Amino acid sequence: MNAPLLRTRGLGMRFGGLQAVADLDLETWPGEILGLIGPNGAGKSTTFNLIAGAMRPTSGVIEFDGHAMVGRPTHDFARRGIMRTFQHNKPFESMSLADNVKVGMHTRLPLSLWQVLAAAPATQSVEAKAARRAEELLEFVGLGEWVHADVGTLSFGQGRLLEIARALAGEPRLILFDEPAAGLTAAECERLAGIIGRIAAQGIAVLLIEHDMRFLMALAHRVAVLNFGRKIADGTPAEVQAHADVVRAYLGNVEALSNA
Ligand SMILES: Nc1ncnc2c1ncn2[C@@H]1O[C@H](COP(=O)(O)OP(=O)(O)OP(=O)(O)O)[C@@H](O)[C@H]1O
Ligand SMILES: [Mg+2]
CATH class of the missing domain: 3.40.50.300 (P-loop containing nucleotide triphosphate hydrolases)
Structure with missing residues (x-):
């Protein structure tokens, strides 16, 4: 301090x-x-x-x-x-909440974003970890029930919470x-x-x-x-x-x- x-x-x-x-x-x-x-x-x-x-x-x-x-x-x-949320929400539509959060991890994971999302066999343990972490973060912001839901189904307020989970994913x-x-x-x-x-x-x-x-x-x-x-x-x-x-x-x- x-x-x-x-x-x-x-x-x-x-x-x-x-x-x-x-x-x-x-x-x-x-x-x-x-x-x-x-x-x-x-x-x-x-x-x-x-x-x-x-x-x-x-x-x-x-x-x-x-x-x-x-x-x-x-x-x-x-x-x-250094992570941020924006004055206006910018979720990736037509992706699940979990995948949106995983996008936020790509600054930290030793994989490209597309490898993470595609989950090629060699990346499966990393992918499993990422999925668990995404779930944890969605629970932390109170969206635990909607992990696999499509972003399009979220209310405005839930979109805001998703953005926070995504920012937290970058540690x-x-x-x-x-x-x-x-x-x-x-x-x-x-x-x-x-x-x-x-x-x-x-x-x-x-x-x-x-x-x-x-x-x-x-x-x-x-x-x-x-x-x-x-x-x-x-x-x-x-x-x-x-x-x-x-x-x-x-x-x-x-x-x-x-x-x-
Ligand atoms: N990219 C840019 N190009 C030119 N001017 C800009 C740009 N971004 C911001 N400004 C100007 O800089 C000033 C500060 O803007 P800024 O968005 O930082 O204010 P703010 O405090 O966030 O305001 P608000 O409370 O309305 O969000 C404003 O006059 C704005 O028009
Ligand atoms: Mg402003």
């Missing part, structure tokens, strides 16, 4: 004339849930794209487990254990959730909060973007606030909610904060 797992310094992303992320210093520790909040367009998803290696920053440093990551290929980020050390509660019912939100809490309790670092302040403030150990790409506050949920700049950034939406 004495060194952060992820550390960014002076991280910046410029799109033409737009500075979407500016001079951002972030740190996350194993087992910690760090909330990332800010108004629409504040640069939260862009920050995730940088940390997941999907975009190369125009300035700054990303260290993961002591390794300098900027400039490495995207799959290196996944291989080191993350850091997992990035981009608005996981969006579109979920109150009961589904409660279940999701439990799952995220149990993920962190396993020692996985969690970075959580969420507009639902009640959900986020109850779950996060620490919260960083972005506004126009810059971090304007970083502290416990109570500290951040009392921060004048944060209230100002949310002006017109102060209710969202006081709801928490």
Whole structure:
């Protein structure tokens, strides 16, 4: 716990004339849930794209487990254990849930994705292990009954849980959730909060973007606030909610904060 797992310094992303992320210093520790909040367009998803290696920053440093990551290929980020879920679900339709989860394992298994899915004889023990692990993960997110079901039969909320199982299949050390509660019912939100809490309790670092302040403030150990790409506050949920700049950034939406 004495060194952060992820550390960014002076991280910046410029799109033409737009500075979407500016001079951002972030740190996350194993087992910690760090909330990332800010108004629409504040640069939260862009920050995730940088940390997941999907975009190369125009300035700054990303260290993961002591390794300098900027400039490495995207799959290196996944291989080191940085996994994400997306703001919009992207399941592979017409595949079973178990196969969708196995797709998430291919960053770790010593086999290509197609070998895993085709289960050639030489790969059968690996395939059996992968199938067991997929089942375990689907049970962990509460989809144990639907292991062999087709993804097309899932509700929206179940699709979200499947995406989490798929991210966990890559054995993350850091997992990035981009608005996981969006579109979920109150009961589904409660279940999701439990799952995220149990993920962190396993020692996985969690970075959580969420507009639902009640959900986020109850779950996060620490919260960083972005506004126009810059971090304007970083502290416990109570500290951040009392921060004048944060209230100002949310002006017109102060209710969202006081709801928490
Ligand atoms: N690929 C891109 N090319 C150009 N501009 C982009 C790109 N991605 C994001 N932006 C811009 O960067 C800014 C930050 O966007 P980003 O999606 O990171 O915000 P956000 O905080 O996730 O917002 P939201 O809460 O609406 O999801 C916005 O002005 C957005 O239009
Ligand atoms: Mg976003």
